[in-house]
Amino acid sequence: MSKTPDSAVRAYIEQHRAAFLDDLAEWLRIPSVSAQPEHAADVRRSADWLAAKLQETGFPTCEVWATPGAPAVFAEWPSDDPQAPTVLVYGHHDVQPAAREDGWDSDPFEPVVRGNRLHARGAADDKGQVFFHTLGVRAHLAATGRTAPAVHLKLLIEGEEESGSPHFRALVEERQDRLAADAVIVSDTSMWSEDTPTVCTGMRGLAECEIELHGPDQDIHSGAFGGAVPNPATAAARLVADLHDEHARVAVPGFYEGVTELTDRERELFAELPFDEQEWLRTARSTATHGEAGRTTLERIWARPTAEVNGIGGGYQGPGSKTIIPSSAMVKLSFRLVAGQDPDHIEKIVRAWTAERIPAGIRHEITFAAATRPCLTPLDHPALQSVARAMGRAFEQEIRFTREGGSGPAADLQDVLVAPVLFLGISVPSDGWHAPNEKVELDLLLKGVETTAYLWGDLAENWRDAH
Amino acid sequence: MSKTPDSAVRAYIEQHRAAFLDDLAEWLRIPSVSAQPEHAADVRRSADWLAAKLQETGFPTCEVWATPGAPAVFAEWPSDDPQAPTVLVYGHHDVQPAAREDGWDSDPFEPVVRGNRLHARGAADDKGQVFFHTLGVRAHLAATGRTAPAVHLKLLIEGEEESGSPHFRALVEERQDRLAADAVIVSDTSMWSEDTPTVCTGMRGLAECEIELHGPDQDIHSGAFGGAVPNPATAAARLVADLHDEHARVAVPGFYEGVTELTDRERELFAELPFDEQEWLRTARSTATHGEAGRTTLERIWARPTAEVNGIGGGYQGPGSKTIIPSSAMVKLSFRLVAGQDPDHIEKIVRAWTAERIPAGIRHEITFAAATRPCLTPLDHPALQSVARAMGRAFEQEIRFTREGGSGPAADLQDVLVAPVLFLGISVPSDGWHAPNEKVELDLLLKGVETTAYLWGDLAENWRDAH
Numbered sequence: 001m002s003k004t005p006d007s008a009v010r011a012y013i014e015q016h017r018a019a020f021l022d023d024l025a026e027w028l029r030i031p032s033v034s035a036q037p038e039h040a041a042d043v044r045r046s047a048d049w050l051a052a053k054l055q056e057t058g059f060p061t062c063e064v065w066a067t068p069g070a071p072a073v074f075a076e077w078p079s080d081d082p083q084a085p086t087v088l089v090y091g092h093h094d095v096q097p098a099a100r101e102d103g104w105d106s107d108p109f110e111p112v113v114r115g116n117r118l119h120a121r122g123a124a125d126d127k128g129q130v131f132f133h134t135l136g137v138r139a140h141l142a143a144t145g146r147t148a149p150a151v152h153l154k155l156l157i158e159g160e161e162e163s164g165s166p167h168f169r170a171l172v173e174e175r176q177d178r179l180a181a182d183a184v185i186v187s188d189t190s191m192w193s194e195d196t197p198t199v200c201t202g203m204r205g206l207a208e209c210e211i212e213l214h215g216p217d218q219d220i221h222s223g224a225f226g227g228a229v230p231n232p233a234t235a236a237a238r239l240v241a242d243l244h245d246e247h248a249r250v251a252v253p254g255f256y257e258g259v260t261e262l263t264d265r266e267r268e269l270f271a272e273l274p275f276d277e278q279e280w281l282r283t284a285r286s287t288a289t290h291g292e293a294g295r296t297t298l299e300r301i302w303a304r305p306t307a308e309v310n311g312i313g314g315g316y317q318g319p320g321s322k323t324i325i326p327s328s329a330m331v332k333l334s335f336r337l338v339a340g341q342d343p344d345h346i347e348k349i350v351r352a353w354t355a356e357r358i359p360a361g362i363r364h365e366i367t368f369a370a371a372t373r374p375c376l377t378p379l380d381h382p383a384l385q386s387v388a389r390a391m392g393r394a395f396e397q398e399i400r401f402t403r404e405g406g407s408g409p410a411a412d413l414q415d416v417l418v419a420p421v422l423f424l425g426i427s428v429p430s431d432g433w434h435a436p437n438e439k440v441e442l443d444l445l446l447k448g449v450e451t452t453a454y455l456w457g458d459l460a461e462n463w464r465d466a467h
Numbered sequence: 468m469s470k471t472p473d474s475a476v477r478a479y480i481e482q483h484r485a486a487f488l489d490d491l492a493e494w495l496r497i498p499s500v501s502a503q504p505e506h507a508a509d510v511r512r513s514a515d516w517l518a519a520k521l522q523e524t525g526f527p528t529c530e531v532w533a534t535p536g537a538p539a540v541f542a543e544w545p546s547d548d549p550q551a552p553t554v555l556v557y558g559h560h561d562v563q564p565a566a567r568e569d570g571w572d573s574d575p576f577e578p579v580v581r582g583n584r585l586h587a588r589g590a591a592d593d594k595g596q597v598f599f600h601t602l603g604v605r606a607h608l609a610a611t612g613r614t615a616p617a618v619h620l621k622l623l624i625e626g627e628e629e630s631g632s633p634h635f636r637a638l639v640e641e642r643q644d645r646l647a648a649d650a651v652i653v654s655d656t657s658m659w660s661e662d663t664p665t666v667c668t669g670m671r672g673l674a675e676c677e678i679e680l681h682g683p684d685q686d687i688h689s690g691a692f693g694g695a696v697p698n699p700a701t702a703a704a705r706l707v708a709d710l711h712d713e714h715a716r717v718a719v720p721g722f723y724e725g726v727t728e729l730t731d732r733e734r735e736l737f738a739e740l741p742f743d744e745q746e747w748l749r750t751a752r753s754t755a756t757h758g759e760a761g762r763t764t765l766e767r768i769w770a771r772p773t774a775e776v777n778g779i780g781g782g783y784q785g786p787g788s789k790t791i792i793p794s795s796a797m798v799k800l801s802f803r804l805v806a807g808q809d810p811d812h813i814e815k816i817v818r819a820w821t822a823e824r825i826p827a828g829i830r831h832e833i834t835f836a837a838a839t840r841p842c843l844t845p846l847d848h849p850a851l852q853s854v855a856r857a858m859g860r861a862f863e864q865e866i867r868f869t870r871e872g873g874s875g876p877a878a879d880l881q882d883v884l885v886a887p888v889l890f891l892g893i894s895v896p897s898d899g900w901h902a903p904n905e906k907v908e909l910d911l912l913l914k915g916v917e918t919t920a921y922l923w924g925d926l927a928e929n930w931r932d933a934h
Contacts (some may be wrong), residue, residue, distance in 0.1 A: 051771045101702060204690060208788045217752035223671060223873025226803050227773030228764045229748075230757035234707055234776055237798075240700065241708030281696075284792075285684035288828025290697035306694030309701055310791050311782035316799060321675045321836055323801050326779050327752075331704075334790050340649050361755025369788055406690025 006393060009453045013135065015164035015444055020440070020449070022120070023053060025076045025111040027093075027127055028120040034070050034094035034163040043070040044161050046093045050130075050157060051075070057134045058141075059155070064269060065175065067167040068462040070094060070159030074178065077137070077153045078151070085463040086152035087456070088181035090131035090413060092161035095122035098432045104434035117444050119323045123440040124431035129187040130157055132348050132445055136452025148458035154181060161188070165409040169370075172416045182463065183383045184413045185455075187448070190433075192273060193443065197395045198402045199388050200423035202376030204305070205337035206407035207346045208369040211239065211354060212330045213362050219315070219324040226325060230361040234316035236329035239357055243307045243333070245292035250307045250335075254349045258374060260263070260340035262303050265379060269401050270298045283429070300402035306336045336405065343371030372407040375414045382466035386459040387422050387451075394450035424451060473860060475610040476920045479700060480602065480913055487587070487602045487916070488909070490520060492578040494560075495587040495595055501537050501561035501630045509628050510537040513560045517597075517624060518542070524601045525608075526622070532642065534634040537561060537626030541645065544604070544620045552930040553619035554923070555648035558597035558655050559628035562589035563901045583909050590907040591898035596654040597624055599893070599912055603919025610920060611736035617927035621648060628655070628876065636727075636879040643883055649930065650850045651880045654915075656871060656892035657900075659740060661908065664862045665869045667890035668857050669843030672771070672804035673874035675836040676814045678706065678821060679797045680829050686782070686791040693792060697828040700781035703796035706824055708839045710774045714760035717774045717802075727807035729770050732846060736868050737765045748918075750896070769870035773803045803872065810838030820928070839874040842881045842888045849933035853926040854889050856916075861917035891918065 032046035033039040047064045055062040059075040098108035100123035111120035150441035192198040193219040205450040314329025316322035388399040414421045426448035432438045500506040517540045526542040565575035565588035578587035589796040625836040659665040682699035712718040718749035781796025783789035855866040881888045893915035899905045
């Protein structure tokens with residue numbers, strides 16, 4: 001296996017580091033807050049800025065794709081090897097809202113370097129992590145002497161991720177032909193820590209529903225009628241209570257059907273991570289762990305499906321008391337899903353399980369939101385091995401593996417493009433995503449650049465070997 | 468046993484009927500709405516009007532008793548027999564809010580007679596039922612030739628019943644010596660129906676609490692943390708779900724301790740009432756009954772203790788979804804109690820039961836409101852027999868027995884004065900308490916007058932026999 005000489009890559013990066021950071025700062029000055037209508041023009045300006053920058057980087061195709069919401073940016077740079085695999089990089093150019101008065105030490109849209117950190121809204125989430133791909137591909141070319149990347153490289157950088165990606169799946173479906181890829185690289189995640197660089201191998205899926213329960217036509221007197229008619233708030237509570245058995249396993253029959261179990265190797269790898277439960281509890285703002293019996297906390301949040309009640313309501317919730325049997329109640333449930341689970345199946349069994357539990361005299365309606373599928377790339381997948389190897393060269397240490405408990409638009413890419421999803425992120429938990437004083441560690445940002453400089457060559461070579 | 472000649476009573480009532488109804492109409496014109504501050508002066512005017520009218524009726528003592536809220540009226544007419552028992556009549560002179568535009572066919576405070584019905588706010592609840600005592604005691608005197616009643620007669624007519632009687636218990640405690648009585652007659656209830664005159668023999672008590680459950684310091688992400696920390700909304704739901712066992716019995720250990728069981732005779736009497744479950748379900752605005760196994764609906768609402776959730780809330784209750792584990796949740800529970808149950812004991816066992824159910828990592832606070840004790844007069848109590856007999860003479864038919872599922876200030880009188888509580892009400896469910904076009908059936912109103920005309924003599928005589 002031939003490798004790009006690491007010293008050449010590092011020299012190239014060192015040489016272009018200042019310009020790279022100046023450019024990133026320029027982009028960070030655009031307050032591309034997708035959630036705030038007053039920043040709609042800024043989001044469009046951010047897309048235009050990025051398209052122009054990618055063109056300057058060398059991408060022969062750079063387009064701004066309109067959506068019914070904020071625009072996405074698409075860029076493509078074909079390999080000079082027609083047999084090369086196609087890789088699609090995903091990220092987003094919109095950012096979370098931020099205001100100085102939220103607790104920022106400086107203007108969130110005026111980037112500031114303090115020590116080894118670049119502070120600005122979007123520094124880590126996600127402009128910094130999108131931007132390392134620009135210098136990365138240039139370093140790859142410079143160090144290898146190529147004029148085009150070793151893989152067919154595509155970028156899709158959406159503009160509505162911080163607003164729940166409402167038009168993303170439709171965009172991917174519509175542009176499916178242009179987006180076709182053999183693998184997807186998502187650069188919008190975090191590593192375990194600065195000391196423990198990691199690759200995320202999957203995210204959980206998500207199925208969500210709201211159940212409304214209707215009892216008496218209107219609130220009725222709990223003295224006159226209490227004890228003799230069904231109470232919809234009781235029925236709602238019983239649904240939630242019945243969700244889990246005494247081992248904190250989800251009790252909906254068939255829920256675990258098809259679940260991909262952790263391999264012994266994955267379980268070992270999880271156990272090797274320097275996990276500090278007290279520290280984790282602090283980030284969870286909780287005082288005790290609780291979950292499926294026989295599973296560690298990391299297994300519970302990364303590798304096991306769950307059911308949680310996100311909201312419950314019914315009857316009188318104001319101060320003091322009101323002696324009523326409420327007319328209605330509602331619960332909002334969400335199910336995190338893991339590989340092997342099918343959201344359509346989950347919806348079917350949850351509907352049946354709910355219907356079975358509703359007593360006579362209570363009418364119910366259950367509504368499911370659009371689901372997100374889980375995604376998981378096996379540890380031995382050659383593309384995942386390439387990512388881990390490229391990171392290992394950049395970080396000069398062993399790369400470990402994690403997963404994410406949350407769910408994201410990556411699953412749409414996996415589904416529509418029928419391609420494995422890999423996660424290449426250099427952010428760390430302390431970067432303060434969505435929080436004041438968001439920052440990116442400059443050393444790690446440049447490790448991201450370096451990783452991609454190695455990645456495309458490694459991927460092209462090993463992909464060929466594997467297929 | 469000597470009886471007042473019924474024909475003499477009827478003749479007296481017939482003779483004074485017009486003036487009695489004119490006086491009642493005058494009182495009904497005073498909009499004594501205790502819940503609306505703009506009517507505070509009207510409530511005071513109503514108290515003054517009643518005190519003056521009671522003086523005119525012949526009560527030697529008539530006082531308006533101030534409270535921190537609206538005033539009550541107290542009147543006393545000692546018997547000429549120093550050995551006679553003392554009876555305290557309870558009612559209220561304040562009324563529910565009412566406005567023409569709520570659906571009234573005429574001004575709610577301009578009484579109108581249509582056919583056999585007198586329509587006005589307060590006609591049945593409770594001015595009409597207080598007022599029949601005025602003509603009643605005069606008819607009693609006229610027909611027996613006495614100059615003072617056969618019992619020591621006291622009236623306490625409060626001014627805040629429709630606002631939850633916030634100062635009533637304190638008033639009764641403060642004026643305990645003046646209010647001392649051997650029996651309390653509450654005239655603020657309904658009969659089964661026009662065709663089925665009844666006496667209520669008891670009301671349920673009430674214990675209420677609110678439980679707050681606190682989990683994470685703030686809402687946390689259900690993807691990042693879901694499945695690994697305790698969810699306070701789940702804990703809240705489990706409390707509610709655990710309240711009842713599979714037979715719909717309250718599952719808090721010790722809850723049924725001391726409960727006075729229905730006697731076979733009471734059960735028979737309940738079963739003899741012309742109860743139509745479909746009709747009852749319409750008034751309950753429900754489509755199915757549900758309750759303690761092995762009990763009829765009437766037993767469930769009148770004679771059995773219950774637990775109901777009046778409100779539950781936690782997490783996100785707005786439109787759409789929010790994938791959080793909520794920081795907190797709360798439930799409001801109320802327990803209806805029957806004779807033999809002690810609210811202090813209920814509070815103790817509910818606190819213990821709750822504490823046992825809260826998982827590690829959830830902190831809870833439980834707050835009990837002031838409780839109301841249940842009250843129940845045994846069927847064979849001589850005073851109850853007197854009420855039933857007096858009603859039987861007035862209505863010329865057998866009087867049946869009911870109970871009330873709700874809870875009321877009568878229990879305070881029972882507790883503080885340590886006296887049995889009897890219910891003498893002539894209203895019927897169709898009278899529209901708290902609704903537009905409230906009315907009282909004139910025939911029944913005069914049966915109320917007639918009942919009290921017989922009652923004081925019967926009570927004095929039989930009390931002496933029984934004691």
